Amino acid sequence: MTPRARTLFAGAGILTAIAGISAPAMASTAKAPAATAPGPPSAVEDFGYPGADKLLAEKKIKLIRGDGHIMLTECTDPAVQIKVSIRREEGEEDLPKKWCFTATGKSGYLALEIPKAFYLETVDHPIRAQLTSAGKTQTVNVSTEEGFKPIGEGVIGAPRATLVELRITG
Incomplete structure (x- = not known):
């Protein structure tokens, strides 16, 4: 065998050996199962109102989602800036006559459900409210000058x- 043929066979043997070693390794990595360890929680914000289930159970107010700039507070809090008056019926004495909110910015959003709302009040920020009645939607603006x-049955004949929905508009 010539020296050139020995070099070719030796090179082919090395390549075969490398292929024999790496092929199972490549095959095993290709078939490796996905990691099953739990990862960190998702960082996607759903804007759900914090503690909404507890507030519904304890205070009977349904707060759905918002941007954090309109927050429910006690009506005795001096920072109250938005008030929503409701009509109570017989047997609903445990419901408050008003729901109060603080506003922490020049804009804000809160989706909620307050039935039998009849009056809106605002102090520092103009607001826009969305109401539903008899399957129709109505938008009402309340300026700080007013x-x-x-709203609703607070308007004669309504x-x-x-x-x-509540929005801070300025």
Whole structure:
């Protein structure tokens, strides 16, 4: 065998050996199962109102989602800036007459459900409220100059309304 043929056979043997070693390794990595260890929680914000289930159970108010700039507070809190008055019926004495909110910015959003709302009040920020009544949606603006506005059955001849959205508009 010539020296050239020995070099070719030796090179082929090395390549075969490398292929024999790496092929099972490549095959095993290709078939490796996906990691099953739990990862960190998702960082996607759903804007759900914090503690909404607890507030519904304890205070009977349904707060759905928002951007954090309109927050429910006690009506005795001096930072109250938005008030929503509701009509209570017999047997609903445990419900408050008003729901109060603080505003922490020049814009804000809160989706909620407050049935039998009849009056809106604002102090520092103009607001826009969306109401539903008899299957129709209505939008009401309340400026800081006005300070308050009757809504739903608070308006003579108007039907009951459910407040479904509050927005700070300035």
